[in-house]
Amino acid sequence: MPACTWQGRRFALRLAASDRKANATMTLRPETKAVHSAGSDPASGAIVSPIVLSTTFEYETTGREHDPEQLIYTRYQNPNRASLEAALAQLEGGAIAHGIASGSATMLTVFQALRPGDHIVSSDDLYFGIRVQLEEFFAPWGLETSYVDMSDLAAVRAALRPQTKLVILETPTNPMIRLADIAAIAGIAHAAGAQLLVDNTVATPIAQNPITLGADIVALSLTKYIAGHHDVLGGALVFAEEDDFAQRVMRLVRIGGAVLSPYNAWLAARGLQSLAYRVRAHSENASQVACFLAEHPKIERVLYPHHASHPQYELARRQMRLGSGLMSIQLKGGRQAAVELVNKLRLFTSATSFGGTHSLIEHRESIEESSKTPANLLRVSIGLEHPADLIADLQQALA
Ligand SMILES: Cc1ncc(COP(=O)(O)O)c(C=O)c1O
Incomplete structure (x- = not known):
């Protein structure tokens, strides 16, 4: 293929083929899923969901434990955030998503959910703010990080330790625009008992699905392509499985409160429709x-x-x-x-x-x-x- 041909046609053909192969039950393509993801309002018939600003919701008092998905208080859950989370989980091919206040706060939450003494293997080419979090705030707290060139698979393998819980990378990276082989690194991480987190902000779920390639967690800054109009700060984490770590992160998000606001969730869902x-x-x-x-x-x-x-x-x-x-x-x-x-x-x-x-x-x-x-x-x-x-x-x- 000549270097200067836009690959849009190939994109359309590849999507149809990968949809068929990846999941026989998935009948909708990303464009369709995205348009239908933002939620409507069955009560009024509105095609576009309203922004639910109420911080508190009436609930039935039973004297027993509440259903965790019942709407009670907006820090725990909100209709706009819930519908965006469902749409992002579907687009990334994950089981569950959490809407968080910013792309940076997604990583902050993941690091907080680890424990002192845990070890991270990180790409040496990360968005600089994430590296500052690790070096300035989490290293003194006892979270150790080794930085490696993710294109050197032997170096990734050598950096893993019994305490390694997480391998983190961006692909493409910002601003050096380097790539990492997600499938190969997922295999290496899993063999050592670690999970792989991929920041998919630059590629977006339209161009690349790390979970399909073996990643366990996808981090997204919604501030960039997903919201798409320079007017929203937001982030999300998508988990391949609703495992213990995904549950622990959800608890941290809800108890700690670094959640995506209803208005920003609504704007991000609006952006998602044309992504x-x-x-x-x-x-x-x-x-x-x-x-x-x-x-x-x-x-x-x-x-x-x-x-x-x-x-x-x-x-x-x-x-x-x-x-x-x-x-x-x-x-x-x-x-x-x-x-x-x-x-x-x-x-x-x-x-x-x-x-x-x-x-x-x-x-x-x-x-x-x-x-x-x-x-x-x-x-x-x-x-x-x-x-x-x-x-x-x-x-x-x-x-
Ligand atoms: C790849 C990548 N991830 C995460 C972030 C942080 O996102 P936010 O600005 O929404 O906190 C950025 C910010 O530029 C980024 O480039």
Whole structure:
């Protein structure tokens, strides 16, 4: 397949095939599931569910223990959060999901649910905020972490200990856009009695389903593609099985209270309905921009997994149905050239985050704490503008 062909057609064909193979009883495709996931209101007939702001719910007093799924108090459960959780569990192929206040708080909750003396094997290329949590807050508390390059399977195997409870990774990573082989690492983790957690924020459940590939837990920042419009902070954890650890995390979420608010759950569910089509458009736009930039004499390197120049292009094609809108670029003129490019662009906004309608660009080294990111690197989130306009803007800024 030529490097610059958008793989949207292949995506459509692959989905149909994998649906048939993965689950004979699953008759709906992700686009359909997503549209029908946000919940309606049978009482009024409204197609769109109302936002339930009430913090407390009337319940029958029986004098006996309550059904844990009965609505009692919004920190325990809320209709908007419950319907989003059900939709995310279905889209990721998991048994249960928990809606949490942010993507960062999903990882905080997982770490809190472990015990002092437990050990984590982590990718050495994590979103920097997660690494800060581990080093600054959980290491003094007795949670030990070994950092490894997840593309080196022997190193992953060697880092595992009898105390290792969890292997954590992102794929693709942010901002170095490296991939990890989920199926291979799940096999290694399970052989050592550990669980595998995959942060699926960059790929989204539309492009990749880690649970289908063997992962036990999926972490998502809903703030990015799932909500998709730069206006929601949220996160979710999806568990393959409703096992002891999933129960312990649910208890921690409900007792600790770092839950997703009803309004943010409603907005994320609204975003979910168009996720499949938005991700396909982000992907098509990003593929065109990556092709333009890869040929430009001022660009040293384009980091985009679905461009043939990416060192893990074969893994990307095997593991992901399509690319997202996130890429990084390295400029030949170092830090100064990178900063100058940001300041000359008119359509791209110099801003953090990714996964929304607007194209964003950011010099990562200057925003990350203790950054190891190269000084000539810019992270680019390709939005939903017309790709020709984005390319014209990059062309004038690079001229
Ligand atoms: C891959 C990844 N995971 C998690 C997070 C944290 O998400 P949030 O900003 O919703 O806390 C981010 C934030 O940029 C991220 O890039």
